[in-house]
Amino acid sequence: MSLQELTGQVIGPSDTNYDEARAVYNAMIDKKPAIIVVCENTQDVVNAINYSVKNKLEVSIRGGGHNGAGLGVVDNGLVIDLSGMKTISIDPDTKTAVIGAGNLLREIDAVTHEYGLALPSGIFGTTGISGLTLGGGLGYLSRKAGLTIDNLLECEVVLANGDTVIANKDSHSDLFWALRGGGGNFGVVTSFKFKLIEVKKVYAGPMFWPLEQAKEAMRFYDEFTKNASKELYGFFAFLIVPPADPFPENLWNKNVCGVVWNYTGPIEKAAEVFKPIREFGPHILDFVGEMPMPVLNGMFDALYPPGLNWYWRAHYFKDLPDEAIEVNVKYGGNIPNFHSTTHLYPIDGAVHDVANSETAWANRDARWAQVIAGIDPDPANSKMITDWSKKYHDDLSPFAMGGGYINFLMNEGQERVMAAYKSNYDRLVEVKTKYDPSNFFHINQNIKPI
Ligand SMILES: Cc1cc2nc3c(=O)[nH]c(=O)nc-3n(C[C@H](O)[C@H](O)[C@H](O)COP(=O)(O)OP(=O)(O)OC[C@H]3O[C@@H](n4cnc5c(N)ncnc54)[C@H](O)[C@@H]3O)c2cc1C
Missing domain, CATH: 3.30.465.10 (Uridine Diphospho-n-acetylenolpyruvylglucosamine Reductase; domain 3)
Structure with missing residues (x-):
């Protein structure tokens, strides 16, 4: 192997920055690649691919390194790290x-x-x-x-x-x-x-209700957002209030439910749009107000720095029957710690304007993608957060549509990948067979060529 065929920054196990370069966002992942190539341009990527083919190395592709299953890195193989491509x-x-x-x-x-x-x-x-x-x-x-x-x-x-x-x-x-x-x-x-x-400024932020009111809050949220304009977005969450500013001290460590809203319509109409929401039951926290879009997008970054241990599971839902709400309230009441949480991300509105067959993403008949995220700074708690996520997921399964958002899957096997792509899977296999017949790119939620 002549490493000279590689361009970009080439990092190996003997380099002092190797551990930093191989670390990904999820600290549960501990893979040891043979070579990491930090690419700065397209030619660096071409050279890395040609080198890996020639030397029969497995390859992973790393963008931001956020993948829960750690698919951006590979043991004993070559990582094509794109973090140098920032234009x-x-x-x-x-x-x-x-x-x-x-x-x-x-x-x-x-x-x-x-x-x-x-x-x-x-x-x-x-x-x-x-x-x-x-x-x-x-x-x-x-x-x-x-x-x-x-x-x-x-x-x-x-x-x-x-x-x-x-x-x-x-x-x-x-x-x-x-x-x-x-x-x-x-x-x-x-x-x-x-x-x-x-979009420049939005009217957005979190609003919480006590756990005791969660059933009514979830039902209200379901019905209210069903008929809301596309300019109103809100994801529902169960969480433990972090014991930190800016949350009021009387709420610290309390199990609550809430919605993180984002209204992108005319700002002068925001108070009117939120009137029925604010009138519904007594919320215990209302941080909804005008802010620049990037502030909303980065609002939770400090709470979730890289290096925590993550285990998550995913579902799609078309509707929220009472039984599903009850399961959510049960597990929302026994969240293992304040980092762990569940979110129901809306995928209606404009997402439904595109047919399932128009892109490979085959879940546009769902209203929510739910993620159940067990997260803890201490690796000793990995089993606890994993068990919570899996049990919660299993108990919700009877009410879910099957499959889960591909970006929220762990290494859960081929059936889960196929279930995520539903009727689009066969066409994906055809494209895979045409463009990557040897399955060179297989460190991913893999679509196998024929
Ligand atoms: C804290 C957190 C918050 C998240 N929030 C959201 C969210 O709001 N919405 C959402 O949709 N998802 C969200 N996700 C899921 C996220 O979309 C996935 O984890 C995704 O894989 C992250 O992309 P990445 O480039 O950072 O990951 P990486 O780990 O770098 O890459 C993941 C996989 O993507 C493929 N890949 C990456 N880059 C390329 C490339 N350039 N070319 C070809 N293949 C490539 C590879 O197969 C790779 O294994 C979140 C994840 C985390 C951990």
Whole structure:
């Protein structure tokens, strides 16, 4: 093996920054790659792929390193680390952005905000744009403008044979279809072109109710948001109030439920839109108010720094029968610690304007993607948070639609991957077989070629 064939920053086990370079967001993951290549441009990616093929190395692709299952790193193989690819170029006239694959959401928000624009993406600023987009992309602007993939116009992709192609609706349209939800199965995306939407300030933030009121609050939320305009978004959560500012001390360590809202309509109408919400029952905390969009997008970043232990499980729901609400209230009442939580992310509104077959993302008939996240700083508690997530997930299963958001899966086996893609799975297999017949890219939620 001649390492000279590789370009970019090449890091191996004997380098002092090796442990830092191999660490990912989820501290439960402890993989030891043979080589990490921090790529700075497309040619670095091409060289890394050609080198791995020649030397029969397994390859993982790392964007922001946020994947819960740790699929950005691989034992004894080569990591294509895209964190050196940070370009962001905005065209304010066409309201489009070309974004390098190594950017994190907070880096993108900071730039788009300067232009009064935003990219519909996720709710944590530390997440990588690459993995989030390729798996779909849910967040505060989903009801208004769809998933991140619904705003994707084009990708530059390096394929397993080392070729670089442009995928959009006219060029390699089959690949472009598959990239919108099919994850890292088809090649390394080096840059994404997105359309942006006009959003600068929002009326947003969390509102909590006591756990004793959770059944009524969840039912109210379900019915109210069913008929709400696309400009109103709110994800429902069960949590333990963190014992820290800015939360009032009398609520610290209390189990509560709540909604984190985001209203993107005319600000002068916000008070009227929130009147029925505020009139419903006595909330115990109301932090909803006007703020810049990036403040909302990064609101919970400090509570969840990299290096915590995560185990999560996912479901899709079309509706919330009383029995499902009861399960949520039960597990919301026995959350293991204040980092652990469950969120129901709305995927109605504009997400429903696109048919399931239009992109690889096949769950547009659901109203929510729920994630049950066991999270703890202490590795000794890993079993406790894992058991809580699994039991909670199992008890909700009878009311769920089957499958789970691909970006919220752990290593749960092929059946769960197939269930996530439902009727689109066969077409994904066809595209995989065409672009990656040897399954070179298999450290992912894998779609197996024929
Ligand atoms: C705290 C937290 C908050 C989150 N919030 C949200 C949210 O609000 N909305 C949401 O939709 N998801 C959310 N997620 C899930 C997130 O979308 C996934 O974890 C996603 O995989 C993260 O992307 P990444 O680039 O950071 O991950 P990485 O671990 O770097 O990559 C994950 C996988 O994506 C593929 N991949 C990454 N980059 C590329 C590329 N350039 N080309 C080809 N394949 C690639 C690879 O298969 C890789 O294994 C969250 C995750 C965490 C931990």
